[in-house]
Amino acid sequence: xxxxxxxxxxxxxxxxxxxxxxxxxxxxxxxxxxxxxxxxxxxxxxxxxxxxxxxxxxxxxxxxxxxxxxxxxxxxxxxxxxxxxxxxxxxxxxxxxxxxxxxxxxxxxxxxxxxxxxxxxxxxxxxxxxxxxxxxxxxxxxxxxxxxxxxxxxxxxxxxxxxxxxxxxxxxxxxxxxxxxxxxxxxxxxxxxxxxxxxxxxxxxxxxxxxxxxxxxxxxxxx
Amino acid sequence: xxxxxxxxxxxxxxxxxxxxxxxxxxxxxxxxxxxxxxxxxxxxxxxxxxxxxxxxxxxxxxxxxxxxxxxxxxxxxxxxxxxxxxxxxxxxxxxxxxxxxxxxxxxxxxxxxxxxxxxxxxxxxxxxxxxxxxxxxxxxxxxxxxxxxxxxxxxxxxxxxxxxxxxxxxxxxxxxxxxx
Amino acid sequence: xxxxxxxxxxxxxxxxxxxxxxxxxxxxxxxxxxxxxxxxxxxxxxxxxxxxxxxxxxxxxxxxxxxxxxxxxxxxxxxxxxxxxxxxxxxxxxxxxxxxxxxxxxxxxxxxxxxxxxxxxxxxxxxxxxxxxxxxxxxxxxxxxxxxxxxxxxxxxxxxxxxxxxxxxxxxxxxxxxxxxxxxxxxxxxxxxxxxxxxxxxxxxxxxxxxxxxxxxxxxxxxxxxxxxxxxxxxxxxxxxxxxxxxxxxxxxxxxxxxxxxxxxxxxxxxxxxxxxxxxxxxxxxxxxxx
Numbered sequence: 001x002x003x004x005x006x007x008x009x010x011x012x013x014x015x016x017x018x019x020x021x022x023x024x025x026x027x028x029x030x031x032x033x034x035x036x037x038x039x040x041x042x043x044x045x046x047x048x049x050x051x052x053x054x055x056x057x058x059x060x061x062x063x064x065x066x067x068x069x070x071x072x073x074x075x076x077x078x079x080x081x082x083x084x085x086x087x088x089x090x091x092x093x094x095x096x097x098x099x100x101x102x103x104x105x106x107x108x109x110x111x112x113x114x115x116x117x118x119x120x121x122x123x124x125x126x127x128x129x130x131x132x133x134x135x136x137x138x139x140x141x142x143x144x145x146x147x148x149x150x151x152x153x154x155x156x157x158x159x160x161x162x163x164x165x166x167x168x169x170x171x172x173x174x175x176x177x178x179x180x181x182x183x184x185x186x187x188x189x190x191x192x193x194x195x196x197x198x199x200x201x202x203x204x205x206x207x208x209x210x211x212x213x214x215x216x217x218x219x220x221x222x223x
Numbered sequence: 224x225x226x227x228x229x230x231x232x233x234x235x236x237x238x239x240x241x242x243x244x245x246x247x248x249x250x251x252x253x254x255x256x257x258x259x260x261x262x263x264x265x266x267x268x269x270x271x272x273x274x275x276x277x278x279x280x281x282x283x284x285x286x287x288x289x290x291x292x293x294x295x296x297x298x299x300x301x302x303x304x305x306x307x308x309x310x311x312x313x314x315x316x317x318x319x320x321x322x323x324x325x326x327x328x329x330x331x332x333x334x335x336x337x338x339x340x341x342x343x344x345x346x347x348x349x350x351x352x353x354x355x356x357x358x359x360x361x362x363x364x365x366x367x368x369x370x371x372x373x374x375x376x377x378x379x380x381x382x383x384x385x386x387x388x389x390x391x392x393x394x395x396x397x398x399x400x401x402x403x
Numbered sequence: 404x405x406x407x408x409x410x411x412x413x414x415x416x417x418x419x420x421x422x423x424x425x426x427x428x429x430x431x432x433x434x435x436x437x438x439x440x441x442x443x444x445x446x447x448x449x450x451x452x453x454x455x456x457x458x459x460x461x462x463x464x465x466x467x468x469x470x471x472x473x474x475x476x477x478x479x480x481x482x483x484x485x486x487x488x489x490x491x492x493x494x495x496x497x498x499x500x501x502x503x504x505x506x507x508x509x510x511x512x513x514x515x516x517x518x519x520x521x522x523x524x525x526x527x528x529x530x531x532x533x534x535x536x537x538x539x540x541x542x543x544x545x546x547x548x549x550x551x552x553x554x555x556x557x558x559x560x561x562x563x564x565x566x567x568x569x570x571x572x573x574x575x576x577x578x579x580x581x582x583x584x585x586x587x588x589x590x591x592x593x594x595x596x597x598x599x600x601x602x603x604x605x606x607x608x609x610x611x612x613x614x615x616x617x618x619x620x621x622x623x624x625x626x627x628x629x630x631x632x633x634x635x636x637x638x639x640x641x642x643x644x645x646x647x648x649x650x651x652x653x654x655x656x657x658x659x660x661x662x663x664x665x666x667x668x669x670x671x672x673x674x675x676x677x678x679x680x681x682x683x684x685x686x687x688x689x690x691x692x693x694x
Binding site for chain 3: 022023024025026027028029030032033034035040043046047050051054070071072074075077078079081082088089091092093094095096097098099100102110113114115116117118119120122123126127130131134137140141144147148149150151152153154155157158159162163165166167170183216217218219220221222223
């Protein structure tokens with residue numbers, strides 16, 4: 001049944017090469033931890049992606065309860081964490097996952113740096129990777145405000161003051177992020193929109209680019 | 224994906240083999256690992272999402288509405304306030320009940336939400352239908368016990384009624400128990 | 404149809420298709436030049452990768468179950484807390500406290516050095532262009548990276564220990580711990596544990612009091628409504644928060660801000676006694692928002 005459905009689609013769209021390419025491409029021995037244990041450093045990129053997937057999923061589920069509004073935001077977070085079954089775990093996944101993504105990405109970056117894998121012809125992929133790094137940092141920053149507790153509020157105030165001290169562009173950036181003259185209702189909705197729609201869209205685009213480039217160029221050779 | 228690899232398998236190798244090939248074993252293990260990872264991630268989230276459905280629905284609280292001595296055989300309208308906990312949001316809903324007693328003195332309270340399309344009915348509101356509940360939207364009307372006479376498919380709902388120290392307490396809304 | 408018997412074939416693009424015939428989806432890179440064997444991505448390699456993934460996932464789930472995500476008290480602009488960013492910003496936070504990154508040099512601190520550092524990192528492939536990949540053969544790039552790493556670790560650690568020290572000095576605990584302890588205490592006492600901002604409507608206190616009747620008889624009802632929510636007059640729910648009993652009595656006797664006339668005579672005329680009105684004022688003074 002499934003096979004017939006697959007064949008029907010494949011006859012028309014010739015989809016076999018697509019997954020075949022992903023499934024059958026060869027992976028060299030020097031990145032395989034089963035051959036050289038030290039090759040586990042090559043896992044960090046994949047783990048970053050895995051945690052990112054968890055982040056996207058848990059974030060989607062969290063928005064089922066969360067409201068980006070200064071009166072209800074805290075209440076909804078508190079409610080989903082303390083009243084909803086498994087709420088503590090799902091919010092925990094998103095909270096600790098955010099830290100874990102940063103850790104994994106940091107280790108991945110260091111691996112790429114110290115193995116010199118960013119060198120020609122892979123310069124573009126390094127730049128895209130760094131952009132992903134900045135987007136992740138941005139996601140961490142905007143997500144921090146959303147529970148609207150004291151820590152979030154004051155940390156965001158400080159961040160915006162830092163933005164403010166950048167010459168010329170700073171004040172404009174601050175006001176743009178803040179959405180007004182104080183950190184308040186408009187800041188929260190802005191940060192929510194950036195955290196949930198804008199940055200993830202950018203992130204996914206960059207990730208696609210990152211992966212296509214890896215497939216095009218292959219893994220860098222052994223040292 | 225694993226389905227596809229199997230198919231790929233069968234096209235390259237003799238179709239009938241009793242032992243499991245290395246590749247098959249790896250594929251099954253990979254499938255198992257995939258299932259574990261997806262399950263581990265998705266299960267808490269799915270349980271989290273379906274929580275409202277699995278919530279224990281507690282018996283609603285009773286609200287003090289009116290002294291029992293004020294109830295006559297003629298239905299009267301009473302409003303009362305109900306505190307609603309809606310997730311993290313606590314609100315007060317104002318509800319209306321038409322309370323009266325039958326010949327035996329049994330007190331019952333009807334909800335004025337028309338069973339046709341949810342408009343609000345009123346007692347004796349239309350001269351054509353005296354001594355009846357009448358709904359202005361589509362002309363549904365009901366007897367004093369809430370029995371539907373036209374348009375509506377069901378009788379008017381009732382509130383659970385409790386008597387305490389000569390006060391009438393109303394609880395949650397239930398389907399009419401007096402008439403069918 | 405002409406191609407009726409060709410249905411079993413894979414799609415073949417013919418005629419005016421301007422898409423050039425390629426050789427596969429993406430030409431797979433050739434690893435034959437590398438030493439050692441290579442193996443297929445699925446299932447051989449991915450299985451190993453996912454064994455690592457499973458271990459990480461189990462550890463991660465244990466963490467999420469054992470350690471709830473921190474949540475403090477609702478944001479309050481006038482609260483006094485020591486603001487702390489998330490841990491991965493600590494190094495920036497600490498570095499901005501130094502003399503050449505603050506004060507007159509704040510531009511250097513917030514824009515100059517971070518731009519140079521992160522810009523340099525991003526442009527690393529264009530700055531470090533030699534063919535050599537081993538880190539010990541690239542002393543400049545590697546030492547710069549190690550130096551930055553050491554700086555980041557040092558700054559993060561310094562900021563964290565300083566924060567702990569400050570907390571100890573102030574005799575405070577981080578808010579999320581305070582909230583958890585408070586919630587635990589309240590739960591044991593059977594009190595509500597929520598800190599959420601309540602936006603509930605103020606209810607009527609002592610609805611069955613005889614003053615409710617007085618309220619109707621004294622015609623208060625015509626302006627302030629039967630449910631006290633107010634009509635042409637303001638809502639009287641929670642009026643006890645604004646005025647005490649004496650003030651309410653004064654308002655009944657003398658009116659309020661030229662908006663409300665003196666109602667005392669009207670009330671007496673409708674058959675009420677001084678005692679009734681006194682009791683009414685008492686009752687209104689009790690109308691406070693629930694704490």
